[in-house]
Amino acid sequence: MNALETRTRAARDAGRKLLLPYVTGGVTDDWGDLLRAAVDAGADAIEIGFPFSDPTLDGPVIQQSSDQALRRGATTRRILDEIARVAPPVPVIAFSYANLVLRPGADAYCAALADAGVGGLIVPDLPVDEMAPVAAAAQAHALDLALLAAPSTPLRRCADIARRSRGFVYAVSLMGTTGARSRPHESARELVRCLREETDLPVVLGFGIAAPGQAAEAAGYADGIAVGSALMRRLLDGATTAQLGAFLAQLRAALEPAG
Template identity: 60%
Template sequence: MTNQTLAAGPVERHLRARRDAGRGLLMPYVTGGITPGWTRYLEAFAAAGGDAIEVGLPFSDPTLDGVTIQQASEAALARGASTRRILADLAEVRDLGVPLVASTYYNLVLHDGPEAFCAALREAGVTGLIVPDLPVHEADELTDVAAAAGVDLALLASPATPEPRLAEIARRSRGFVYAVSVMGTTGERAALASGATELTTRLRRATDRPVLLGFGISTPDQAREARRHADGVVVGAAVMRRVLDGAGPDDLRAFLATLRRAIDQE
């Protein structure tokens, strides 16, 4: 099997259906194991209108994550979070009505091997995967293994990605294409990065797959602006900063509802 011949998987079918119905897409992020009872955040995210939920599997050396997500990963690891424990928690979550997308670094995939890792994801009800440090030219094996397990491997593109590589990312990505708004780490920013518009325009020329824009989207105004250019947004650091500051599921539901309304107004 080659990734060129793979049909759309569960995440892509879900997001395409919602996008094609005219809905802007919202994918909030939570670090798995960050608090006792952390899966209640997932329920809050779905209730607030999330279209998919990204669950971070914490790693000790998160090179692409900024201070907030690093702190969240450290806090989760200090609590004893591990991939197995997080997936066990997810397996107990009732159907949320939206797909779960795991995100982590390739070291954790290699630890158990791609086949066992992807099988464990699917057994826990996870149908999407993001591996930010996996280059597109090395993604074939994991893409195929993930697809065989019923998991969509989404690839990342940045404003600095050259056109031929961008085309490869758009072709090989599954589920959606993750458009990274800046060359840098995750984190809240005062304004949407200027390169985000051009990047999403280039990606939309290259693929009909949903394009989600992330890295730095922190406010309703930024979410509304991002929706003008992309099919949807990923919100991570702004969520996790609130969790680290003690926000509970109800607080996060209220915050995400403001982003949902902003996206729907566009």
Template identity: 60%
Template sequence: MTDILAPGAVERHLRARRDTGRGLLMPYVTGGIAPGWTRYLEAFAEAGADAIEVGLPFSDPTLDGATIQQASETALARGASTRRILADLAEGRDPGVPLVASTYYNLVLHDGPEAFCAALRRAGVGGLIVPDLPVHEADELADAAAAAGIDLALLASPATPQPRLAEISRRSRGFVYAVSLMGTTGERAALAASAAELTARIRRGTDRPVLLGFGISTPDQAREARRHADGVVVGAAVMRRVLDGAGPDDLRDFLATLRQALDQE
């Protein structure tokens, strides 16, 4: 692995790319979704991803919509587990961009925050998203993540009060994950109107990179999101294609269209 594994490297990497004027792209893949699934990581990087989110599937994904739920169920049915996914990452080819794991707090608690974060680190993961962990309960995991050199990124939604938003912006590491709307993940016909206001509120309190997610599915939506945020997270649109049988080459082509849209803004 390269220096993308140095402590705090996710944020440094994203800041450096953002500061060149580049729109940031972080696609998502559910770990263990298919045989040889780590090849998707290579394809994502080749398409111009700046970081890659790897979902550790959980049986009760409360914030995920139908597509990510189906992907999690498919991966679990194939025997995917946190240990197997991290082993695949450790054995796979370095994609050359930071990997950010995402999962629910139950899986963190299963091994304990210290052991969980240490395992991420050994597998070459540099960041972590835990969507059901509120900031006022994040102290233990935040300390364990910092000790392991893992950037714990926190989520902010349109309903987050300004004092809480300021705390999230201050304590988040790597980036702030801006949830574009109140609801679950999934493809949508248009970018939520609440996205612009939320990202503006976040930016008032931090210069940390802000990535906008939940519902970004098309090049036009990515281009619009870039007007407000530093970049986008694309999950359901990727996983729907995987579930429909798309291979790494197909996903490379799809993400290249988003990369081009972000570069045009």
């Protein structure tokens, strides 16, 4: 197993719920400091969003954070240089669209990620039946390619996604783009159940988790949560790194078992 999957399995087997915050690379001058704050708050791994001009899966908050990063001159190389400089002591997962991966070539892209210390990769617009070249490149460079499943995913395809994912399986809580909701949709619980029938990988729930109560609810049936829009909304509204770290610490506390 690679470092990411080793970490996620160890946490799950120890009864610890996973906390995976998402940070848009290059969104501010000091975005690297947020990686350190996330680690201090109890993050088990960190997703780094690589800004893309047409982020089809992302809602308005992540789109805004990506636009801001691109206007500031964010590039894949600059983001990787910052990840290497900070060198977080938890696995880093690149959240990157297919165009960014395929333009330089999957092998070159995965090699660059690995050289910067990245341990995982998510490509949300890459269908499972077209992933073979990227999966091979990821495996060659010791990257865990985590796949996404949604409530609308047919059972047979869901099983394929679960079996071919590495590191963890990303369960999308509802049909729609990223962004905060009042609570995870009930379909999320059924999706997690279906995925667990097909794999023993940890299942992480994402999309729509924005508050400690939602995190606690998700922890009742998933192995952890990914939180992005709620964190980036606070950053875009001017929250300090300390305030963002405090928010993540609240989520971490909500994921812990009562008593």
